[in-house]
Amino acid sequence: MKKLLLPLVTLALGVTSAAQAQTAPATVAGPVATAPSDRFQMQGGEVILMQGKRPTALNKNVLLSNGTKINYKSGIVEFPGGKITTLKEGDYVRPNGDVVFATPASAAQARGDNSVPATATFNTYVDPRPAPATPAAMETRLGEMNTKISLMAEKIQLLNQKITLLSTNAQRPTDTAALDQKIQAIDTKLK
Numbered sequence: 046m047k048k049l050l051l052p053l054v055t056l057a058l059g060v061t062s063a064a065q066a067q068t069a070p071a072t073v074a075g076p077v078a079t080a081p082s083d084r085f086q087m088q089g090g091e092v093i094l095m096q097g098k099r100p101t102a103l104n105k106n107v108l109l110s111n112g113t114k115i116n117y118k119s120g121i122v123e124f125p126g127g128k129i130t131t132l133k134e135g136d137y138v139r140p141n142g143d144v145v146f147a148t149p150a151s152a153a154q155a156r157g158d159n160s161v162p163a164t165a166t167f168n169t170y171v172d173p174r175p176a177p178a179t180p181a182a183m184e185t186r187l188g189e190m191n192t193k194i195s196l197m198a199e200k201i202q203l204l205n206q207k208i209t210l211l212s213t214n215a216q217r218p219t220d221t222a223a224l225d226q227k228i229q230a231i232d233t234k235l236k
Contacts, residue, residue, distance in 0.1 A: 079140040085115050086137035092117040095137070113142035130155045193235060200231045 083096045085107060092115055094101040103117040112125035120132035122144060132138070133154070135147025146152035153161035177183040207224045 081140060084137035084139055084145070087120045087132035087134055090134075092120055092132065109138070109140060109142050111142040113138065196231050196235055200228060200235075203228050203231070 079094070080096070083094065085092050085103075086095045086100075088095075088100065092103060092107075094103055106117055107115040109115070114123040115138055116122075120136075121129060122132060122138055123129050124142065130144065132144075133147065133151035136144065136151050137147075138144050144155070146155065148163075149165040149167060150161045150163045153159070174186075177186050203224055207221050207228075210219045210221060210224070
C-alpha cells in the first residue's frame with residue numbers, strides 16, 4: 046500500500062504544479078537597459094521598446110525602476126500608487142515612468158474625459174525667435190528660460206497655498222487677496 050501511495054502523491058503534486066504553471070501571470074522582464082530617450086510605445090496593438098528609431102519587440106511585461114508596470118500585450122500601465130491607464134496607439138512611457146500621450150483624445154481618455162474628438166491633434170510649438178548665433182546668446186536665452194521656470198514654480202507654490210487655504214476654511218470665507226496680488230505680480234513678470 047505504501048508503494049502505491051507514494052507514486053499517487055507524487056503524481057498529484059506534479060498535476061498541481063503543472064496547473065499552477067498554466068495559470069501563472071505573464072512573467073515580468075528583468076531590468077531592461079534603457080537610455081533616458083528610450084520609450085515603451087504602443088504600436089500596432091502591442092507595446093514595443095523604441096531605442097532611438099530602432100524598435101525592439103517585447104515578450105515579457107515590464108517593471109520600471111520606479112515600480113511602474115507595463116503589460117506589453119494590452120498596453121495597460123499600472124503606476125506605483127495603484128492608478129491604471131491604458132496606452133492608445135502612439136502613446137508611450139518613458140523609462141522614469143512618465144506617460145506621453147500621442148493625441149489630445151488619448152490624454153483626455155486617460156483622465157476620464159470623452160468629450161475630446163478622436164481627430165483632435167496637438168499644435169506644434171515653434172519658437173518665433175531666431176536661433177542664438179553665439180554661445181553667449183545661447184547662455185542669455187537659457188538664463189531667461191530658467192528665470193521663467195523659477196517664476197512658474199513660485200506661482201505653482203502660491204496656487205497650492207491658496208488651494209490649501211480655501212479647502213481648510215470651508216465654513217468661513219478666506220481672504221486670499223495677498224496671495225492673489227503675488228500671483229498677479231508673477232504673471233506680469235512672465236509676460
